[in-house]
Amino acid sequence: MLNVQWTRLSEVFAIVVLGGLVLLFWCGLSLSAVEWDLKGFVDTYHAVRAKAPNDFMSSRTRFRLEVLSTLDEGRASAFVSFNLQHNNILPDKTGFELREAYVEYVSDNWDLRVGRQIIVWGKADGLQITDLISPLDMTEFLARDYDDIRTPVEALKFRLLGEKTNFELVWVPVFKPAALPEGDNPWALTPDTPALTSSPNSQVVTLDPMKPAKKLGNSEFFTRVSFYLSGIDLAFSGFYTWDDFGVSYWNLYSRDGYEILELQQQYHRVGGFGAEFSLPLGQVVLRGESAFYIRKRFESVAENQPLVKRNAIDSLLGLDWYPGNGWTLSGQLVDKIILDHQKTIYNDAHTWLMTLHVSKKLMRETLNLSNMLYLGFNDWDLFNRFMVDYALIDSLHLIVGFDLFLGNSGDFGQYKDNSEFFFKAKYSF
């Protein structure tokens, strides 16, 4: 009886949001009490592979509109954000894309937001530790703005609001996995098979992913209590969710003289706790977060082996330094630990990662030079994005940059052939 189809839930959310907008519009006509606020941008982004064949890695142009309508002095509101996009490389991305659509009611001591929304938790920059609600869109890996890497979810977010304390509860009725590159996408990867034979009689078969059934029992829940105190921010969270990236399961068998290796991406439940802090100390801010996963599933090194369940801890420590004169420096160190590790687990017991971000504003903040480095210590691979952003006039930015991938394996090294030059123009209104 509790089973509700995903499409029905989407319809419910759409009806709620559109109903809210219609109501606000009607009130606007009758009471002239509705205030409308529009903003958005037009941008065009093109990236060319640095090495032969120097093909386009990305080529897209889009129009983004964000509409906020408020009523009752802002207590009630509806928000819609959508893209109209033309994508030369990924044709299925061309067309209309609804980013966010939600209604919200705000009281002095609580608020409620219902609908499609992007929710970001945690203290990390560009990395996920306790930030597990809105999955990532990795269809162009990390070579995009943070804003574009986020996937919205249909959710209900309720908050109790104190002067220095918030309690937050998020319900996501339908699981949405991280979006990964596939097909002709230049960022799609050949799976790293564990034991594929070189026999001409062998083949890899990719099965449909094993996703959780779309029923209310498979909802995701997140809760967090946050403290914004004098001199320190603290937050503690709990989650009962699904692993956004899932794990690969390999099944090798013989049939009619062929060796068949089946690959299936499987998504499993995972629960746990998180903690985060942010501590300003003079010119620097020290921040950190940690998530403890209970019996998370990990891929096995060999085929036909069951997934391995282990407790795991992901931790991050970061430092932001604001020395003045337009400089910002930020560094982060991440360690992903699998407790009680065994050799049959595909991942290492510790996975170390470092990020370093440096930016400098010049010419009265019209020119911004920035560099973001991701360095993986397990495979000694890196991704570095250097960017020059010039504001030709207010709201019109011209951006050029270079994405460098180095290494032979690992999250970044696997893209060693994808180093690219890119150009972007963005007009905001």
Add this chain to the structure above:
Amino acid sequence: MNRKQNLKKQKLGSLAIVFFFMPIWVFLDTGCSLLDAVESSPNGRDIMLKVDRRPDGTDRKFILEMTLINKRNRKRVRTVLSYSKDYGKDKKTIMYFEKPADVKGTGFLSIEYDEPSKEDDRWLYLPALKKVRRISGSSKNDYFMGTDFTYDDMGDRSVDEDTHQLLREEVVDGYPCWVVESVPKDKSYMYSKKINWIRKDSLIAFIVEFYDQRGTLIKTLTAPVQEKVNGFWTALKMVMDNTSKEHKTLLEMKDVQYDQGIKDSLFRVSTLQRGRVQ
């Protein structure tokens, strides 16, 4: 008879004493008054404390429009909506950036503590990241949104971070002013000194000259439009002329309102996270 003569002599004596000592008393009294007057004439620190503690209501709201003008007279406009409220001697401020469009929705919340040893609390909301991040309370020498005003110039600087000396009193454009020199105690500070012309009526700086470490005048601030709004003196227009870099910034305060009973709930991180006023 002798008694009468004696009484007469006593009266004459009394009068003589009165007339003899009166001028001395008058002299001394006047002198004391003059001494009082000398003592009550404020020193530089007193004046800057008066400026710092000028009545400006319990809460205030305004739109701050900043026009950046370069040497080719090209203009860029930044607009900020600001709310602030006093909590004893501490102050909470929340600001939302409205222009230019690419930073619209960016929010900033600060709690400024009166206690000098206590670091201010500051949070920034970036709509593209959809999250609030705690930022450092330092970097007050940085320029605010590319204008010619540093965070210190915008009013963040404490009175006792400088040594103040009253140089003279003079009338400028018809306004009686105190001329106060402020020298930073921190010798590595970006300015070697500031000369402030403080209007006596409004207790607002009418002109401020900023000198670099070599003693060269680099910037001049003028506040030509000062009016009473809801009974409180307000600088409605200020111009910072950056003579060393040949550009300037015009600051205009619009829709200024005092003591409107701004809700406490506005000055929360949870409000900042919403990305809009409510």
